[in-house]
Amino acid sequence: MGAGDIAVIGAGMSGMAAALVLARRGRRVVLVEKKARIGATLRGFTRGGVYFDTGLHYVGGLHEEGALFRYFRLLGLERLPLEMFDADCFDRLRFTGAGLEVPLPVGRAETVRVLSSIFPGDAAFIRKYFTRISEIFNSSPLLSFRTDAPELFADVESTMSLADYLAGGAADPVLRAALSIHSLLYGVSPEETPLHQHARIAASYLEGVGSVRGGGRALVAELEKALAGAGVKVLCGSAAEKLLVSPGRRIDAVLLEDGTEIPVEGALFTGHPRLLPPLLPEGSVKPAFRKRLLALEDTCSAYALFCKCEPVPSLVRGGNLFICPDADITSAFRPDCDPRQGPFYVSGGGDAEADRRGLVIVAPGNARECAPYAASAPGGRPAAYARLKTERLLDIRRQCQSHCPELSGISVLDGATPLTFRDYLESPGCGLYGAKHSLSQFNPLPLTGIANLWMAGQSVIAPGILGAIVSAVAACIFILGREAVREELSACA
Ligand SMILES: Cc1cc2nc3c(=O)[nH]c(=O)nc-3n(C[C@H](O)[C@H](O)[C@H](O)COP(=O)(O)OP(=O)(O)OC[C@H]3O[C@@H](n4cnc5c(N)ncnc54)[C@H](O)[C@@H]3O)c2cc1C
Numbered sequence: 001m002g003a004g005d006i007a008v009i010g011a012g013m014s015g016m017a018a019a020l021v022l023a024r025r026g027r028r029v030v031l032v033e034k035k036a037r038i039g040a041t042l043r044g045f046t047r048g049g050v051y052f053d054t055g056l057h058y059v060g061g062l063h064e065e066g067a068l069f070r071y072f073r074l075l076g077l078e079r080l081p082l083e084m085f086d087a088d089c090f091d092r093l094r095f096t097g098a099g100l101e102v103p104l105p106v107g108r109a110e111t112v113r114v115l116s117s118i119f120p121g122d123a124a125f126i127r128k129y130f131t132r133i134s135e136i137f138n139s140s141p142l143l144s145f146r147t148d149a150p151e152l153f154a155d156v157e158s159t160m161s162l163a164d165y166l167a168g169g170a171a172d173p174v175l176r177a178a179l180s181i182h183s184l185l186y187g188v189s190p191e192e193t194p195l196h197q198h199a200r201i202a203a204s205y206l207e208g209v210g211s212v213r214g215g216g217r218a219l220v221a222e223l224e225k226a227l228a229g230a231g232v233k234v235l236c237g238s239a240a241e242k243l244l245v246s247p248g249r250r251i252d253a254v255l256l257e258d259g260t261e262i263p264v265e266g267a268l269f270t271g272h273p274r275l276l277p278p279l280l281p282e283g284s285v286k287p288a289f290r291k292r293l294l295a296l297e298d299t300c301s302a303y304a305l306f307c308k309c310e311p312v313p314s315l316v317r318g319g320n321l322f323i324c325p326d327a328d329i330t331s332a333f334r335p336d337c338d339p340r341q342g343p344f345y346v347s348g349g350g351d352a353e354a355d356r357r358g359l360v361i362v363a364p365g366n367a368r369e370c371a372p373y374a375a376s377a378p379g380g381r382p383a384a385y386a387r388l389k390t391e392r393l394l395d396i397r398r399q400c401q402s403h404c405p406e407l408s409g410i411s412v413l414d415g416a417t418p419l420t421f422r423d424y425l426e427s428p429g430c431g432l433y434g435a436k437h438s439l440s441q442f443n444p445l446p447l448t449g450i451a452n453l454w455m456a457g458q459s460v461i462a463p464g465i466l467g468a469i470v471s472a473v474a475a476c477i478f479i480l481g482r483e484a485v486r487e488e489l490s491a492c493a
Helices: 013-025 069-076 108-118 122-139 160-165 173-185 195-205 215-229 287-294 366-375 381-401 419-424 464-480 483-493
Strands: 005-009 027-033 045-049 050-052 081-086 091-095 102-103 209-211 233-236 239-246 251-256 261-263 265-270 300-308 320-324 344-347 359-365 410-418 452-455
Touching: 005 013, 005 261, 013 027, 013 215, 013 464, 013 483, 050 300, 069 320, 069 464, 069 483, 091 173, 102 108, 102 173, 102 287, 108 122, 108 173, 122 160, 122 173, 122 195, 160 173, 160 195, 173 195, 195 464, 209 215, 239 265, 251 265, 265 464, 300 381, 300 419, 344 381, 359 381, 366 381, 366 419, 381 410, 410 419, 452 464
Parallel strands: 005 027, 005 265, 027 233, 091 320, 265 452
Antiparallel strands: 045 050, 081 209, 091 102, 239 251, 251 261, 300 359, 300 410, 320 344, 344 359
């Protein structure tokens, strides 16, 4: 390819990571973002003087050998200040129906020890499960940094669901729920999630669990500096509206909503995949590809409560709480779920008191009950929607407090519904984490059928901060060539 601009469309974690990898490798990059500022998902917001994180509550792999730590180094973020979560209990799972509290500690051996002491009858399976998910994680070259692997981008998919794997070995239903709890972090039910996909996410939480000190806004601030340092041109506030395709089926230019036309050598689209087909002229990609993108189903949605609580209860200081009234957590993933039934995820963050970070409670979101108001936009929602929202937020607060009296001191400063997330995240089906990676659908890969158009983002490969970065690196393998990326990865392995 020549040395013209590559347009990276969408400045979320994935687009920013791709722009940095390409620019640090000498490519001219223009990063185009529809929202007024880059990193909208991660930036969070402030209400009443309290900062709330949105797209980054916690991550794994922040230790020296960890995948995310190495990717931060690859992006030039080695000085990012980190805060580690409580090594004895970074996640606390409260099963109120079963009267059981399960702390998840950092470290595979320690996790096996703690879970085996709570579920002694399943001790052999617990060992087998953690060995298996670690094997799967380590067999993925882009997660283990095994750059000697013949194919950097060769992952095996299982045809077995997480639920089937657990049903085949774990006798205790509470243990099955505990081992599936991280499916709430990617929004797909254990019945639908391939075991491999779950392993690539859940195993990342075995070591180096924490966040960025100062939250998502601190991460975005560092990314902004790195993008400027790498010479990436950033254009915000105007969406890519059309990709202009030559008769030779190559992208020649990106046309923005404000009429600006950017001539390009190629384009990388990182938004929700359902948003790509409308940008492409009819006939430029195979009809089956277009249809497949448009039919992608989203991950589950949510209601969220943004709360102030002083002092922050000790059970969410330095870690998270999952309140599970029922050991069967699968109802949370149904489109017609009852948000009041939970499970509820409570993020207190690391040093919440130090930087006045608020508590975030995430409850299952029923996008169907918001459907009558789908035509409305923020600032112009009807009164009936406002009533539904208030009722739901109060219901969820009441439920959380009844299952967890430690939360009795919270006051709700703001809230979000599935429609809020649809508009805030540019997620057409209200999904929290883009298109779902499930056994029943085939998500896009970086190649599109147009030689100089690629895809990345949480719906390609995997969601989360790590998944979004891995998808960006996978796309860069196709843009820059495998050897160039192999060199980059080796340098930070
Ligand atoms: C409430 C919440 C909490 C989360 N917590 C965690 C967590 O604790 N840990 C973790 O690892 N992950 C977490 N995640 C997930 C993580 O934030 C995401 O997986 C990740 O940020 C997705 O990055 P992305 O770049 O793929 O997508 P996005 O952030 O959605 O970026 C895509 C961008 O493309 C832009 N765009 C779309 N179309 C166009 C267009 N035509 N022109 C220009 N721009 C366009 C959009 O505006 C958007 O900014 C959380 C997510 C949510 C919603």
